[in-house]
């Protein structure tokens with residue numbers, strides 16, 4: 235509607251993926267429209283060693299895919315977890331835990347790769363030289379891409395041949411907090427085991443300067459050849475593809491609405507949202523700084539003020555002279571709270587219905603209408619149309635069909651990949667009687683399940699067996715025959731040396747990126763927690779704080795549900811030794827401070843956190859006490875900062891803070907506070 239009314243300035247960012255958002259495409263790792271790079275759930279059972287590198291499916295992957303990991307364990311796989319905390323998944327898999335400082339995975343990977351070079355020999359082969367030669371460019375001076383300086387090869391960077399600074403395990407240990415002997419042990423295990431799965435979540439890449447980590451992690455996979463073959467895989471493995479990657483087997487149809495092009499191409503990176511309001515400038519990719527005079531903000535289905543960095547500065551920016559802020563919301567969440575007008579919107583349970591795709595590849599889920607809209611609530615589309623009419627938009631052109639017809643189109647067009655593993659067929663059986671009953675237009679068709687059965691059950695799941703045609707091995711064709719199946723890169727191979735990264739960073743214009751995975755400390759990461767890194771003297775914000783995705787809520791959604799609050803109190807997780815030193819006892823209120831803001835939280839004192847690191851669960855609804863400026867709810871983004879680096883990656887997991895015992899009144903449990911709800 236806003237596009238049709240003349241256009242709007244949008245926003246862009248790397249949200250979930252961190253540096254996995256864009257970097258993999260340049261390295262030649264993009265598969266279809268997403269990059270997970272791992273194999274399907276049955277193949278995972280062929281792995282002998284599974285490395286969960288910053289991944290906790292038991293907490294943050296929908297549909298309980300932890301089951302897939304457990305089946306691999308039962309089939310004999312051993313597990314390693316590289317994580318600042320000993321996770322629920324690590325516990326279930328009885329994984330060996332390597333506690334790491336957040337945002338330093340890049341250094342660890344470089345240390346492991348150096349150790350591989352130290353220990354590899356024909357008698358003790360740890361490096362897959364054949365894979366490197368056949369499938370990659372840039373590893374050593376003998377396989378550099380055309381035009382590149384041979385001295386800039388990755389192997390010589392690891393060895394420090396020209397820099398004098400080798401990335402030894404000792405060097406890496408000093409940064410990542412895992413000892414040099416453990417780093418060598420990781421190298422021996424990863425390089426010396428035949429079938430290894432290197433699985434990372436996006437969390438270690440949701441850091442400032444994260445692009446090099448994605449490149450280093452991928453290069454470790456290339457070096458050890460753990461890719462494209464049974465039981466061998468290297469890639470992101472989380473969210474809806476955790477432990478089960480591959481082409482979607484069931485898919486919703488299109489809703490049938492025409493696409494409306496936004497005539498305005500300006501887009502603000504998430505790390506410059508506040509700058510755009512406060513300095514009235516932002517950096518447009520490919521252009522440079524442009525002037526901005528934002529007079530109105532409209533929040534549809536997102537919680538931007540809450541879920542992007544630096545809420546306190548955001549509030550200041552919202553109050554700094556933006557004329558009008560409106561939010562379509564069904565609960566008084568943070569964006570709604572700081573708006574001039576809230577437009578009450580229906581929930582998914584009050585609308586015609588929809589089909590949800592982002593579940594795992596085998597499942598399709600229906601969201602169905604269970605009640606008429608309550609009170610004055612209207613659908614997002616109704617709101618868009620009524621606003622559009624008043625802005626002179628021909629709304630019948632952009633919304634030519636009803637919401638019911640849109641839902642029906644999604645059902646009518648839904649497909650399943652048939653048992654041959656290739657052909658698509660209609661998923662739902664739809665009769666003329668269904669069409670008449672729905673009062674929509676459509677074509678009857680024969681499918682796998684009737685419409686009524688699907689909507690009654692609420693889901694459809696493809697049945698799988700270990701020997702079916704739905705198996706998936708990422709990059710299989712390329713790795714079997716690289717010449718016949720080139721990757722979409724200038725070299726046609728995976729690029730350890732990647733000139734495109736250098737160019738794309740220039741296009742963004744914030745900080746430069748090297749062509750190989752050279753280590754760049756993260757802005758506000760581990761190194762920045764010291765006043766003097768060489769003397770290991772801590773600074774004013776000595777703790778690293780990161781944000782696990784938390785079982786109480788989905789981001790900020792559902793944060794006001796008392797039952798969930800009771801079960802999941804959203805504490806700050808702190809190591810026992812740190813708590814003891816600061817005289818903080820289990821459950822006591824602590825003050826957490828960063829240069830951006832202050833929060834109060836109950837302490838959860840545990841030995842399952844790495845000392846020097848604290849975990850603050852993602853997504854509580856900020857609740858700022860206007861007299862003290864303290865956020866009593868402990869929103870993660872009250873502490874975070876907007877720093878644009880590299881390819882515009884948002885760095886939520888590389889933040890610093892201070893922790894102290896709170897001598898004021900103790901916090902009331904979140905579950906016992908009055909529910910923030912419209913009633």
Ligand SMILES: Nc1nc2c(c(=O)[nH]1)N[C@H]1C(S)=C(S)[C@@H](COP(=O)(O)OP(=O)(O)OC[C@H]3O[C@@H](n4cnc5c(=O)[nH]c(N)nc54)[C@H](O)[C@@H]3O)O[C@H]1N2
Pocket residue numbers: 249250251440534535536537538541542543562563564565567579580581582614781782783788789790791852870871874886
């Ligand atoms: N510090 C920190 N910040 C993070 C992260 C982190 O780890 N740490 N994680 C990041 C990640 S991975 C993500 S994906 C983002 C998520 O960022 P958001 O997408 O902004 O997060 P949600 O809280 O899910 O916001 C959805 C909002 O839409 C509302 N809503 C839901 N359905 C509808 C609807 O149909 N219509 C309308 N009008 N409103 C609706 C909900 O009430 C909720 O307020 O957060 C990012 N922010």
Ligand SMILES: Nc1nc2c(c(=O)[nH]1)N[C@H]1C(S)=C(S)[C@@H](COP(=O)(O)OP(=O)(O)OC[C@H]3O[C@@H](n4cnc5c(=O)[nH]c(N)nc54)[C@H](O)[C@@H]3O)O[C@H]1N2
Pocket residue numbers: 249250251287288289290293294295296316317318319321334335336337338339435436437438439441472473780781782783784785786787788789790852853887
């Ligand atoms: N319950 C619940 N589930 C969710 C969500 C939610 O809000 N609630 N959000 C969903 C969304 S949109 C997304 S994008 C995904 C996110 O899923 P992921 O990207 O996998 O993120 P997390 O679950 O936050 O973190 C995974 C693990 O990484 C660890 N970790 C954090 N920082 C680092 C680091 O720097 N290095 C290493 N090695 N480990 C680190 C954490 O301790 C955690 O064990 O979760 C999805 N699932």
Ligand SMILES: [Mo]
Pocket residue numbers: 249250251
């Ligand atoms: Mo996400």
